[in-house]
Amino acid sequence: MKKTVAVIGAGAAGLIAAGVLAERGKDVKLIEKNAVLGKKIRITGKGRCNITNIDDIENILKNIPTNPKFLYSALYSFTNMDLIHLLNSMGLKTKVERGGRVFPESDNAKDVVDALKKYALKANVEVICAFAEHLLFSDGKITGVSTSAGKIYADSVIVATGGKSYPLTGSTGDGYRLAEEVGHTIIEPKPSLVPIVTEERWVSDLMGLSLKNVELTVYNKKNKRVFSDFGEMLFTHFGISGPIVLSASAHLKDIHKEEYRVCIDLKPALDIQQLDRRIQRDFEKYTRKHLINAMDDLLPKALIPVIVELSGISPHKEVNQITREERMRLVELFKSLTLRVKDFRPIEEAIVTSGGIKVGEINPSTMESKLLAGLYFAGEVIDVDAYTGGYNLQIAFSTGYLAGKNA
Numbered sequence: 266m267k268k269t270v271a272v273i274g275a276g277a278a279g280l281i282a283a284g285v286l287a288e289r290g291k292d293v294k295l296i297e298k299n300a301v302l303g304k305k306i307r308i309t310g311k312g313r314c315n316i317t318n319i320d321d322i323e324n325i326l327k328n329i330p331t332n333p334k335f336l337y338s339a340l341y342s343f344t345n346m347d348l349i350h351l352l353n354s355m356g357l358k359t360k361v362e363r364g365g366r367v368f369p370e371s372d373n374a375k376d377v378v379d380a381l382k383k384y385a386l387k388a389n390v391e392v393i394c395a396f397a398e399h400l401l402f403s404d405g406k407i408t409g410v411s412t413s414a415g416k417i418y419a420d421s422v423i424v425a426t427g428g429k430s431y432p433l434t435g436s437t438g439d440g441y442r443l444a445e446e447v448g449h450t451i452i453e454p455k456p457s458l459v460p461i462v463t464e465e466r467w468v469s470d471l472m473g474l475s476l477k478n479v480e481l482t483v484y485n486k487k488n489k490r491v492f493s494d495f496g497e498m499l500f501t502h503f504g505i506s507g508p509i510v511l512s513a514s515a516h517l518k519d520i521h522k523e524e525y526r527v528c529i530d531l532k533p534a535l536d537i538q539q540l541d542r543r544i545q546r547d548f549e550k551y552t553r554k555h556l557i558n559a560m561d562d563l564l565p566k567a568l569i570p571v572i573v574e575l576s577g578i579s580p581h582k583e584v585n586q587i588t589r590e591e592r593m594r595l596v597e598l599f600k601s602l603t604l605r606v607k608d609f610r611p612i613e614e615a616i617v618t619s620g621g622i623k624v625g626e627i628n629p630s631t632m633e634s635k636l637l638a639g640l641y642f643a644g645e646v647i648d649v650d651a652y653t654g655g656y657n658l659q660i661a662f663s664t665g666y667l668a669g670k671n672a
């Protein structure tokens with residue numbers, strides 16, 4: 266008899282799972298509460314969708330800080346190259362950028378959704394626009410899903426409901442409740458790849474200022490370096506955001522206990538002596554100017570009053586009067602503008618959710634629940650998460666594929 270599989274969630278994981286199931290000849294009920302499919306994918310990579318990364322699987326695993334071992338089978342069963350081939354065969358052209366990041370050639374995330382829909386929406390896949398309320402089961406086996414559109418009976422069910430981040434895309438953490446109701450353990454969902462709130466309030470004066478080519482280093486309470494990277498960051502009304510800040514956040518654990526400090530090197534290409542000589546040259550050039558008016562060649566305009574204030578030097582001191590010791594204070598600020606980490610922004614503003622369904626309760630070779638026969642999980646709903654670089658979507662695609670192969 267033809268088997269029916271219900272897939273809850275038409276995100277990255279659910280769409281791949283539905284396509285694989287359809288290829289295997291299953292009747293698929295794809296349950297999605299949004300009117301559109303793949304809503305989150307459309308906003309990924311700033312609307313360009315960093316689909317995956319072409320690095321080898323061992324290196325992909327190194328970019329997954331939470332439960333990489335659990336993903337071994339999934340990532341080898343459906344690799345980054347398998348994904349690229351599949352999308353290419355659906356007519357999506359891809360390109361590789363800095364750091365091995367793969368994007369659609371069109372730079373349009375919607376094209377990725379279209380390719381996935383083309384793969385998923387075969388004749389034996391029925392899309393049901395409904396809210397999945399509860400899992401149905403009897404005698405230790407799944408029997409279906411109750412939804413806002415009525416009960417859907419199925420031989421297997423795949424929960425691919427995503428995490429709790431960016432809830433307007435539909436990822437509102439429903440999968441945690443569905444899994445918990447049938448006895449699964451949920452590791453507390455927390456934000457990852459998330460903007461940072463700082464103790465310093467002066468950041469709000471710099472709101473909207475974006476710094477390119479800076480080096481950001483984070484130290485913990487014991488002064489141990491926990492993260493360092495070059496790139497782009499942004500000041501906001503609450504603290505800092507932007508690519509290197511989001512990456513840094515994934516490395517910060519026990520954020521309240523560790524008293525992390527973020528040090529921004531505004532001039533990473535210059536060492537202390539070179540920078541000092543550079544400042545001296547500018548001070549000679551603008552010798553009669555007040556300090557506040559003498560740094561336009563060195564810093565973005567908005568940053569000058571902040572640096573001057575932090576230096577403790579009078580903004581109206583003529584630069585020819587500035588002592589060596591005062592100049593060294595400026596050098597220090599340029600090389601290590603320091604902010605104390607107060608908190609993360611809420612999970613709703615995080616790129617991914619860390620935490621989720623405990624991996625020890627899922628079979629890593631099939632994605633089947635160890636607690637309830639016929640129940641499978643895929644994607645961000647599981648307690649796995651990765652750094653930026655296309656790894657999070659690859660996790661969703663690989664686990665979605667494996668669940669689709671086995672359900």
Ligand SMILES: Cc1cc2nc3c(=O)[nH]c(=O)nc-3n(C[C@H](O)[C@H](O)[C@H](O)COP(=O)(O)OP(=O)(O)OC[C@H]3O[C@@H](n4cnc5c(N)ncnc54)[C@H](O)[C@@H]3O)c2cc1C
Nearest residue numbers: 274276277278298309310315397426427435644645655658
């Ligand atoms: C702004 C942003 C940018 C990102 N950029 C990238 C990037 O460039 N590269 C990358 O690798 N990762 C990126 N990510 C992360 C990546 O998007 C996610 O990790 C990935 O989409 C997770 O896929 P998923 O299928 O598990 O879940 P989701 O994509 O969240 O899909 C879950 C689906 O389930 C549906 N659903 C939930 N509950 C129910 C219910 N009760 N009933 C019915 N349907 C339900 C939801 O509506 C949703 O459509 C980004 C995330 C964000 C927020």
